[in-house]
Amino acid sequence: MxxxxxxxxxxxxxxxxxxxxxxxxxxxxxxxxxxxxxxxxxxxxxxxxxxxxxxxxxxxxxxxxxxxxxxxxxxxxxxxxxxxxxxxxxxxxxxRALLLPKVQGGVPPPRRNNRLADALAARAGARPNATPPPSHEEHVLRAHATFSAEERLRQRDFDTLDANEWRALRHLIRARRLPLATERTRRLKAASHGTHADLRASARQAVRAGGDWTGWKYRAPVERKLPLVLLLDISGSMSSYSRAVLYFCHALLQSRERLQVFLFGTRLTHATRALRERDPDIALAQLAAQVADWSGGTRIGATLAEFNRRWARRVLGGRATVLIVTDGLDHDASGALGEEMARLHRFAHRVVWLNPLLRYRDFAPKARGVQAMLPHVDAHFPVHNLESLEAFARGLSGAPHAAPAARALHRLSPGESRWS
Structure with a gap:
């Protein structure tokens, strides 16, 4: 003090x-x-x-x-x-001492909080009494029509970001919380105006007003958020992309969205509780300590079989949409991927595949896992940078309420955000 x-x-x-x-x-x-x-x-x-x-x-x-x-x-x-x-x-x-690496000794060092470090750094740089160092050099600035740093970051591939860009990306995702889709239910709630007149409430108000029926009460349909279930591939080829998607899921859970998150590599892990931690860095550190198969191999068919057997009936009620984030490179030789995808498709209201390989315009479904998954998805989106992630979120917020009559594959080129 x-x-x-x-x-x-x-x-x-x-x-x-x-x-x-x-x-x-x-x-x-x-x-x-x-x-x-x-x-x-x-x-x-x-x-x-x-x-x-x-x-x-x-x-x-x-x-x-x-x-x-x-x-x-x-x-x-x-x-x-x-x-x-x-x-x-x-x-x-x-x-500065907080940001320096700590030497491991007998007593474990305190856990670093990046959010606090960022806040203190911002306040330290914005002190009103701070005077800039004297400079005797003359600088000539030539302004050109270029993208801002934020615009460049939105278009950068997740696999090419450094540590500082990851931190900036985390703040951008946190600042852009998009509301997800809602649907009308048969339940009604009190409203100031609408098409459903509430006769009981209007009669009670008329009695209190001495028989004046000029003021009417109404009821409107209740809208609820559609549940989402995310199946995220955390294998070695998906490490950078899964990290960015986890930041996005953390922002959704902080916005009280109905979201369940599952991680899969060679086994299935329920990660929703860990992502409810307020600090995203602490949440990802807890997941890294909890998940043993992080950045390992991929067994999509076996993990989907476990999800269908243990979790599908619990979390896929209420017109839930399943989001599968993977490149489709399955190392499981059992050949059960197609059968488990068909079973998942029957459980879910809608199955959406987010594939980072769609960033390539000449992408072709040649891998065995990709060929097994394609017939059982309703939409196919790229997810390789922040721009594609935001485009998918905007499409998700405006998704149709009813399931399509014919579940046909809709492949999108990178940057598009149309729903089938």
């Missing part, structure tokens, strides 16, 4: 402006790290700290945690931010 408030008994009225700026700055850091902060949280925090002794660090920590956190998974980020922000005024040095 500031030196003006470290001594017990000092008048905190003169230290209020500086301390208030620090508290507001701390709330902004938490918002940058992903916590749902608003200006009202900063006002409540300042109001609560007026009744505390600011020299008692534990009391300040407990008060701010009670006001600024609302879920158990937010407490870990808050504790790390509090320790880093309020312990040392030189938190830039702490940030």
């Amino acid at each position: 500031t030196t003006q408030t470290k001594a017990r008994g000092i008048d905190t009225k003169h230290a209020t402006p500086t301390f208030a700026r620090n508290v507001v700055h701390f709330v902004r850091v938490l918002r940058g790290a992903g916590l749902p902060m608003s200006p009202a949280h900063a006002v409540d925090a300042l109001d609560a700290l007026r009744h505390l002794d600011l020299t008692r660090r534990d009391d300040v920590h407990a008060a701010l945690a009670a006001i600024l956190t609302g879920a158990p998974d937010e407490r870990e980020i808050f504790d790390a931010a509090f320790a880093l922000f309020w312990r040392d005024p030189d938190f830039e040095g702490k940030l």
Whole structure:
């Protein structure tokens, strides 16, 4: 904390402006790290700290945690931010130490939080008192009609991204949460206007108004989100693409979408619970520790047989759509892929195949696994960069409610987003 408030008994009225700026700055850091902060949280925090002794660090920590956190998974980020922000005024040095590799010793190092590091780095670079270094060089800028860095990143193949581009991609996916498709049900809910008049509610309102029937109540159909089930290939050839799709699934689960995620390589793993973690990096680290066959071989037929036997009846109710993300290169010699795909097709309302190999315009279904899967899918989409992923999401949000009369294969060229 500031030196003006470290001594017990000092008048905190003169230290209020500086301390208030620090508290507001701390709330902004938490918002940058992903916590749902608003200006009202900063006002409540300042109001609560007026009744505390600011020299008692534990009391300040407990008060701010009670006001600024609302879920158990937010407490870990808050504790790390509090320790880093309020312990040392030189938190830039702490940030650099956080980003440096740690030496493995007898005690395991603390888990790094990339969201907190990004938030502190952004706030460190945006300090109002920071002065740029003097420069005596003259630079001539020539502006050309070029794509922005974000536009280039949207068109980059997932398999060619470096560490910094992966971090930028994660933020772009998180910022672009697209609502998925909904369908009308037979249930009705209260509405201010509509075509279904609610006679009982209108009569009760007329009795309360002394017999005035000028105000009517209505009911409208309830819309519900369609469930999605994702089967994601995590073999060696799909490593980069599956990582990007997992970031996309994490954003959907944070938006409370009805999504179930399964990973398959040589075995099947249910990954929905791990992806509910608020921090995507922690979620992927937990999955990497949980899944033993990550970046290994592929047995699509055997894993689909396990899914059809154990999970299909549980998760494929309510007109669920199945998304299969794989390149179709099956290493299983049993030849059961076609039969299991046909069984999955009977369980699901719709089967969509996301294939990174569609980025090649001369793609031809020559592999045995691809030939076995093609007759049993309703749509075939590319998924090799952020642009294709967003195009698929937009198509998914506008997908038709009813199943097509004839389930014909619809192959798309890279960049298209039409539904069959």
